[in-house]
Amino acid sequence: MAAPLLKSLAESLGSPEPAVRLIFSLLIGYPFALVYRKFFFYQSATVIHLFHALSGLALAAFNFGSQIYHSAVCVLVQFLMLRLMGRTVTTVLSSFIFQMVYLLAGYYCTATEEYDIKWTMPHCVLTLKLIGLSLDFYDGGQEPVSSFRAQQKNAVLSSVPSLLEVYGFSYFYGGFLVGPQFTLHSYKKLVAGELTDCHGKPPNSAIPAMKRFSLGFLCLVIYAVFSPYYQDSYYLTDEFEAHPLWYRLVFILLWAKVSLYKYVTCWLIAEGVCILAGLGYNGIVDGKPQWNACANMKMWLFETTPLFEGTIASFNINTNEWASRNVFKRLRFLGNKMVSHMLTLLFLTIWHGLHSGYVMCFSMEFLIVMVEKQTLTLVRDSPLLSKLANSAFYPLIYVVQQFIHWLFMGYSLVPFCLLTYDKWLKVYRSVYFSGHIFFIVALFSIPYLRKVLVPKRERSPLKQD
Template identity: 65%
Template sequence: MCHNVCSFDRTIASHHMPNLFLSVFPVGYPFALVYRWFLFHQSATVVHLFHTFSGLALATFNFGSQVCHSLLCVVIQFLLLRLMGRTVTCVLSSFIFQMIYLLMGYYYTATEEYDIKWTMPHCVLTLKLIGLALDYYDGEKEQSQMSAEQKKSALSSTPSLLEIFGFSYFYGGFLVGPQFTLRNYQNLVSREMSDAHPFWYKCVYILVWVKINLYKYISCWLITEGVCVLSGLGYNGKNEKGEHQWDACANVRVWLFETTPLFTGTINSFNINTNAWVARHVFKRLKFLGNKLLSQMFTLLFLAIWHGLHSGYLICFSLEFIIVNVEKQAQSLVRDSPLLASIAQSHLYPFVYVVQQLIHWLFMGYPLVPFCLFTYDKWLKVYSSIYFCGHIFFFFAFLVLPYLRKVFVPRKRGNEKKED
């Protein structure tokens, strides 16, 4: 009998493990994004309801009807605060009730194995609710009587039941922690713990900010190009039509820079003479390596060091390496796929161009953030605020493109391969 019970418990535990992982990572992140994108500027009531029901959904998904244990303890804690007020009796009653309930749960569910049961998130909740009682009690003290920590967490007003539910079931801490105070949660709901700008705003801001920064270089190069043309150094002979060319010292192709939807197009239109020098004296002379990617990697490393010793330069050119190679894979996929090639050449091209241009400039600005900010404490803060979306996008594309190629590019038959 005991063997059967233990086997059943292990089965339940193994069943809960993947559910727990799904709740903490793949499900928790979408909840956070929904909150940031759609509910961030909503009223406190809406936010509390979202946090409550999303947390309850995770709890039910993992533990089914056993979610009743946490519901009961939250309601009891609210009643203790309301009925006993800011008293030592309330603190002691909260501590005794919550701890006894948790220990009884341990007693009735314990086995010889490490089990994932309702008691696992409940131990986190127990500390939250006991801490809530203590913070509520501290709220009546004079400022001079409180420590610095107590001043940060003390509650000056009585929280509502809905507020306590949102605090208790917040999806970012209900299952496995971390611990945070109700004051922290209140600051989150009131948007005091955020820079108040939504994700899309930050991305657009970076796009515009980087374009403006690049125009500083472009304006300087155009002015110096004029000096070179005026002095005669800019003369570049005649073209096929016999027309005189004055672009020997041109360092930017403005039209290409503004209209190209490709990352490589922007690179080829910007700082032209420096790129030509590096290609001639570094990239091509690394031919002995026998690997084009290695040559490209060392060339970009040289450029990063040449610009300076700031970490931002290294990050910028390493991202350029990744982005350029991902783009080449994407171009190869479109070129070799009959379906994608037909779409690219159809009447849908204007729409494709707009989407491509949007992606191009959004992520063209992304690697230039560290280039312009230099030090890691600055560019890391910016990347963190937009959740390293560029890194995620291009690493994901790098991993997915080979599989897309298998789907969209027809396989060649044996005789076709021989002919090739």
């Protein structure tokens, strides 16, 4: 009965059925969270783990049918690694290799030239969870724990988790399909009833959860209204190439803004589920409970920042924090932040998939961020540019900066969404590789601009963070 209804709904909305199933599954998380609060909050840990595992498995089966065995097998293998190998480097390496190879094999076997919603979508989220689990378990055996960074210290595991505990953590309905990332340590606090602003009672989180849901629903409406006018496929038409260059560039800018709302929608709705269940609780600050522990978006920053780094900091926050904690900061033994940054982006590139579009997207991100950092340093060190940036002309500068920001954000996003070499190269040719030329010229121009605009006493070699 459900399948024909969903098919009819998808046809009426003009959306693929898997996308409708995904949104419907995210919304089901709210009733699941209410059931947990009403009937399971005071139950034993075993009962709660079982509820979370079965509810998540039900969502997985609803979306991917018998293919749920992929995630079930990987969770079981991860548990056996922890149980049999102990807190060793071998466990960490085995976990990393097995989970990443399994994910990449899944990408290879299911790959098409389109972005499809299939079992590999939640599996990439699960892969990070399970790799992070092995690292947190390993850290729990290191001494002294007091020397760990705050993020690392708050994630360490003091004992081997049970099989049911790992399944409950992996399939928790608030984070299984699209994230957010969270640690087993946080999940255990949820199960223990510690993530609440009312000691011993379910949290007063309904209103904060509805705020995030409402924001997510608004983004969904925006995407549903405007996405028909900004389809990925339009890039490959003769009509697109027939337009003048300025039109093509503006289309890229507007397309990027609209396209990103599909990700924003999913993350905000999922975050609302986590808040309602209590996983979003982040302590008390100035007498007010904070519900941002699972925040994957900073919407105000996302909409107002004129900086590429600002957008990165506001977007997919938990995944970025996972990469920072488990990849970037663990590479500090290399003694070079730029190399660590490059390797972290390389990992994220491979984690996203095997298409060349991911490589192009993240390489452009690296180039843009590097140029932006050097430009900000130049503005800070130059009296003339600093004065201009703080003058009455700043509103005009802000508008120009936002245009450049979103134009080249969209430019970088083109290969991420079009995936294959022949498609994104066609688009880049149509705009004469303007993004590459702009930032490569800027990269080589900044040292000369420093000689002209920065007094000698203020000059210093550019540092790469």
